[in-house]
Amino acid sequence: MGMTEGDKKYSGSLNHAMIDGPEGHAAQEYANHFGEPGRDDITKVYIRQRYDGYTAENQQSWQTLYDRQMAYLPEHASEVYLRGARAINLVRDHIPYLEGPKSVNHFLAPLTGWQSRAVPGYLPAKAFFACLARREFPTTVVIRPKESLDYLPEPDIFHDIFGHVPLHADPVFADFLQTYGKAALLTDDPYHTERLARLFWFTVEFGLIREGGKVKLYGSGLISSPGESKHALTSDKVDRRPFDLDTVCDTGFEIDHYQPILYVLESFEQLRDAMNSYATRLIDSAGKTAVHA
Numbered sequence: 001m002g003m004t005e006g007d008k009k010y011s012g013s014l015n016h017a018m019i020d021g022p023e024g025h026a027a028q029e030y031a032n033h034f035g036e037p038g039r040d041d042i043t044k045v046y047i048r049q050r051y052d053g054y055t056a057e058n059q060q061s062w063q064t065l066y067d068r069q070m071a072y073l074p075e076h077a078s079e080v081y082l083r084g085a086r087a088i089n090l091v092r093d094h095i096p097y098l099e100g101p102k103s104v105n106h107f108l109a110p111l112t113g114w115q116s117r118a119v120p121g122y123l124p125a126k127a128f129f130a131c132l133a134r135r136e137f138p139t140t141v142v143i144r145p146k147e148s149l150d151y152l153p154e155p156d157i158f159h160d161i162f163g164h165v166p167l168h169a170d171p172v173f174a175d176f177l178q179t180y181g182k183a184a185l186l187t188d189d190p191y192h193t194e195r196l197a198r199l200f201w202f203t204v205e206f207g208l209i210r211e212g213g214k215v216k217l218y219g220s221g222l223i224s225s226p227g228e229s230k231h232a233l234t235s236d237k238v239d240r241r242p243f244d245l246d247t248v249c250d251t252g253f254e255i256d257h258y259q260p261i262l263y264v265l266e267s268f269e270q271l272r273d274a275m276n277s278y279a280t281r282l283i284d285s286a287g288k289t290a291v292h293a
């Protein structure tokens with residue numbers, strides 16, 4: 001979500017036809033002011049996925065990325081991810097539909113109630129959390145330019161759908177992510193906001209998990225990155241640490257290079273339980289009511 005036009009780090013150009021226009025501009029404007037008086041309807045940040053706007057080159061980019069990652073992931077991704085990818089009917093032959101009988105949402109809804117919703121660009125933190133709290137995942141609809149298939153610093157639909165959404169089919173992860181959104185909405189304390197951002201980064205985006213005695217990928221930033229998926233598992237420059245909530249929340253991160261520190265879960269129940277305990281702490285400090293999914 002969002003593009004750094006003034007400081008372009010990638011080659012080629014995004015297909016802006018997908019997000020430009022009055023609908024996209026109105027949604028982005030609403031998102032930028034979400035939470036201000038009269039701006040409390042999160043559904044107004046969503047747009048339609050104007051599917052006809054994808055070019056043949058966009059579709060080719062999806063297929064190339066899909067083929068490359070699916071040659072690697074069956075051996076190296078979490079079984080929970082792979083099961084989810086099958087369950088939502090993630091396929092190589094077209095960029096995913098968000099709506100309709102062939103859409104990922106059609107398959108996802110009966111499993112966990114999660115849905116992917118198209119957004120025009122970067123969402124401020126509160127708007128992002130408000131989506132998660134409703135089991136709705138703000139989804140970038142543009143796809144990276146073909147010159148930048150290996151690396152794009154911003155999310156695109158390959159990162160958001162291929163990388164994130166399969167895990168939303170898992171009931172335990174689904175509960176974790178909603179609780180994360182509800183808990184993050186509870187606090188305005190910058191101390192907790194930073195710690196919650198770190199938790200998201202080292203789990204949802206760059207998490208590893210041990211399955212059957214082997215370390216596997218599940219974080220979307222790894223799953224959707226041809227380069228970093230291999231680096232995360234094989235490089236001796238990566239410090240793979242056991243997951244611990246407070247240790248993770250104490251660890252800073254930088255976004256513009258491969259991650260030198262990664263955290264390894266033993267199960268998604270461990271992550272769900274850690275999030276529930278953090279949510280309880282926030283509730284106690286804020287004097288609010290329960291938010292567990």
Ligand SMILES: [Fe+2]
Nearest residue numbers: 155205220221
């Ligand atoms: Fe992401």
